[in-house]
Amino acid sequence: MYFPLFITTVLALIRASTAEIVESFHDVHAKDFDFVIIGGGTAGNVVANRLTENPGIRVLVLEAGGSPDGVLNISVPLFCTRATPLTPEDWNFTTTVQPGLNNRSIAFPRGHVLGGSSSVNFMAYTRGTSEDWDRYARTTGDSGWSWNNMQKYFRRNEKWMVPADHRNTAGEFNPAVHSFTGINSVSLAGFPWPVDSKIVEATRQSKDEEFHFNLDYNSGKNLGVGFVQSTIKDGARSSSATSYMAPQFSNRKNLHVVLHAQVARILGTSKNKGQTSFDTVEFTDGVGGSTIRVQAKREIILSAGTIQSPHILMNSGIGDENALKELGVKAVHHLPSVGQNLSDHNIITSFWSVNAKDSETYDLMERDAAVANEFINQWEKTRTGPLVDGIFNTVAFVRFPPDSDIFKQFPNHDPSPGPNTAHVELIPMNGILRPPIPTSGHYLTISVALLQPSSRGAITLRSNNPFDPPLINPNYFSNDFDIVLLREGVKAARKMITFPGLDDYIIAPFNNNATTDAEIEQFIRNGVATFSHPVSTCAMSPRGADHGVVDPDLRVKGVDGIRVVDASVLPFTPSGHTQAPTYAVAERASDLIKSQWRI
Ligand SMILES: Cc1cc2nc3c(=O)[nH]c(=O)nc-3n(C[C@H](O)[C@H](O)[C@H](O)COP(=O)(O)OP(=O)(O)OC[C@H]3O[C@@H](n4cnc5c(N)ncnc54)[C@H](O)[C@@H]3O)c2cc1C
Ligand SMILES: *[C@@H]1O[C@H](CO)[C@@H](O)[C@H](O)[C@H]1NC(C)=O
Ligand SMILES: *[C@@H]1O[C@H](CO)[C@@H](O)[C@H](O)[C@H]1NC(C)=O
Ligand SMILES: *[C@@H]1O[C@H](CO)[C@@H](O)[C@H](O)[C@H]1NC(C)=O
Ligand SMILES: *[C@@H]1O[C@H](CO)[C@@H](O)[C@H](O)[C@H]1NC(C)=O
Ligand SMILES: *[C@@H]1O[C@H](CO)[C@@H](O)[C@H](O)[C@H]1NC(C)=O
Numbered sequence: 001m002y003f004p005l006f007i008t009t010v011l012a013l014i015r016a017s018t019a020e021i022v023e024s025f026h027d028v029h030a031k032d033f034d035f036v037i038i039g040g041g042t043a044g045n046v047v048a049n050r051l052t053e054n055p056g057i058r059v060l061v062l063e064a065g066g067s068p069d070g071v072l073n074i075s076v077p078l079f080c081t082r083a084t085p086l087t088p089e090d091w092n093f094t095t096t097v098q099p100g101l102n103n104r105s106i107a108f109p110r111g112h113v114l115g116g117s118s119s120v121n122f123m124a125y126t127r128g129t130s131e132d133w134d135r136y137a138r139t140t141g142d143s144g145w146s147w148n149n150m151q152k153y154f155r156r157n158e159k160w161m162v163p164a165d166h167r168n169t170a171g172e173f174n175p176a177v178h179s180f181t182g183i184n185s186v187s188l189a190g191f192p193w194p195v196d197s198k199i200v201e202a203t204r205q206s207k208d209e210e211f212h213f214n215l216d217y218n219s220g221k222n223l224g225v226g227f228v229q230s231t232i233k234d235g236a237r238s239s240s241a242t243s244y245m246a247p248q249f250s251n252r253k254n255l256h257v258v259l260h261a262q263v264a265r266i267l268g269t270s271k272n273k274g275q276t277s278f279d280t281v282e283f284t285d286g287v288g289g290s291t292i293r294v295q296a297k298r299e300i301i302l303s304a305g306t307i308q309s310p311h312i313l314m315n316s317g318i319g320d321e322n323a324l325k326e327l328g329v330k331a332v333h334h335l336p337s338v339g340q341n342l343s344d345h346n347i348i349t350s351f352w353s354v355n356a357k358d359s360e361t362y363d364l365m366e367r368d369a370a371v372a373n374e375f376i377n378q379w380e381k382t383r384t385g386p387l388v389d390g391i392f393n394t395v396a397f398v399r400f401p402p403d404s405d406i407f408k409q410f411p412n413h414d415p416s417p418g419p420n421t422a423h424v425e426l427i428p429m430n431g432i433l434r435p436p437i438p439t440s441g442h443y444l445t446i447s448v449a450l451l452q453p454s455s456r457g458a459i460t461l462r463s464n465n466p467f468d469p470p471l472i473n474p475n476y477f478s479n480d481f482d483i484v485l486l487r488e489g490v491k492a493a494r495k496m497i498t499f500p501g502l503d504d505y506i507i508a509p510f511n512n513n514a515t516t517d518a519e520i521e522q523f524i525r526n527g528v529a530t531f532s533h534p535v536s537t538c539a540m541s542p543r544g545a546d547h548g549v550v551d552p553d554l555r556v557k558g559v560d561g562i563r564v565v566d567a568s569v570l571p572f573t574p575s576g577h578t579q580a581p582t583y584a585v586a587e588r589a590s591d592l593i594k595s596q597w598r599i
Helices: 002-017 042-051 077-082 130-140 147-157 194-206 305-315 321-326 363-367 369-382 405-409 480-496 517-527 579-597
Strands: 033-038 059-062 158-160 184-188 224-227 255-258 261-270 276-285 291-302 340-342 346-354 394-398 424-429 443-450 457-460 471-473 506-509 562-564
Touching (some): 147 158, 194 480, 346 480, 443 480
Parallel strands (some): 059 255
Antiparallel strands (some): 340 457, 457 471
């Protein structure tokens, strides 16, 4: 009996000392939770980490997806395009039929895994501009969301690191605007390609004001061309799962994370004063599929992202009362803005064939498994080589001047938050990554993204079954300004490749032979994809406003017990990618929660 007892003791010790990230709620040995966090994604993991800094506070995280550990298509940066769509780590959503896209319905990837979309995204680290954040402060009436006030939250999140090749990066970024002490790693490219410096030099020499060199697009002003900063640590993806949920945090005895736990709804009880108080979360456990209810003693934190946070609110009876009733969902609290105002960036991709050697673009790797395997071996052994970076190392943020064609066509319509913020983002990539992969040749890709869409859409319920995916309607190009802006963006990309130093690299357009404005617009309607930056479906608005979903402290308007903390609360898209803003929102939210509960 001695031996088995010994083994049991060792097992018990291992369980007590390893991460409390479990596959089933039945493995959670605690009963009382101060906070229940719905979604172990980008934002949810930040809040879980910060609240459990206090050992007296017990937190439960319910995440529908599994673990990203050991998934090569997630951890290898250059494989980021393989992590979605239609993989075990994707929710596999598609949009509704989009009239603006010639009736196409397009893939709408979202991370279905611990770390959420930070585990599957393309890792670009962009904070938006000071004008973006000052607009958030203005529209919410809360100066706490201003650029200056948010700096401390960007800094808590960011841990700047040297890139995988350990080169001297002086002149590639401005250290004064970065933090070396945060939790989530950020670095410059660790395997720069010849085309990267070609692009930066050609634009630097061009003397075209739109394409001036910008040392650091995260300094508050994003205009110009510069080097991309990415959430990459030592050549591998840094997500909220690998950073905020690293073992030194997930080992905390007061933190419990359950994977494969899909939340259906939140339940409340009506109080005498008429304000409903929500304190119970209903979810399906991945093991056995049983329905379980847990209670939060203090608050429920809804961090299911821009698509599912409003979905869960509506399934809980919080939304437009008539729309809910029509589908047979009992309305508990009339809040018509839930799911409305969906705002998403979209992106159009052009290819050119180029003069390059096999080793100078990533085309060969895409069509030759032997080459790819060599790179994988190198990556696995040393975390160096072509796989250590995401799919773009340089970027151009371009603003159209007041006398440009677009503003002649749409006078008095400028959706940007101010004069120092770009309208479009141009993203050069060193080859073709998306099927069909050409069987020969070398390529340059430039994607163009719209940064401040004037079109707004909505997330609505498909049925009263909470496990049915919601209807996702971004309403792309329902406002004509957007397609004209993107068309001018395509022209800006075409201009960029004519600069001396790039012109002799380019051979010919590969997929973009459209010439007239009308043809370019058709090319866009037929080819545009989501840039995967949806926001605004649980938007912040001033306290007492007749629209909006959450107050500036992120508490759901008109009910007690629920706070939304994720990208959905941003009332406008930032003028860049959305993960850094989401991390910063979650860092500030953690402070707001701690201060309200004095913890
Ligand atoms: C393919 C792709 C590429 C991108 N590229 C970039 C980029 O390069 N740079 C950048 O800055 N941003 C990028 N983004 C956007 C960025 O990653 C997101 O804006 C950000 O991660 C959103 O964070 P979030 O916390 O709001 O949601 P998420 O990180 O998506 O977290 C939501 C979490 O909730 C879970 N969940 C949802 N519903 C339920 C439920 N019912 N029950 C339990 N759990 C649930 C999900 O599984 C997920 O883990 C990209 C996104 C995608 C999808
Ligand atoms: C990784 O992505 C590649 C390319 O899409 C795919 O063929 C492969 O099956 C993926 N690997 C896993 C383990 O899912
Ligand atoms: C998405 O599709 C993939 C491939 O078919 C599948 O393995 C995965 O389970 C799907 N994701 C969800 C959330 O159903
Ligand atoms: C899109 O569908 C609508 C409704 O069926 C139809 O009227 C319209 O002509 C279609 N548009 C295109 C470009 O096919
Ligand atoms: C959408 O957002 C705008 C701008 O913040 C606001 O004026 C409007 O009321 C919102 N609409 C809804 C339905 O919330
Ligand atoms: C332009 O490209 C499209 C799509 O690749 C192709 O079908 C068409 O024939 C091309 N037109 C010309 C004039 O080359």
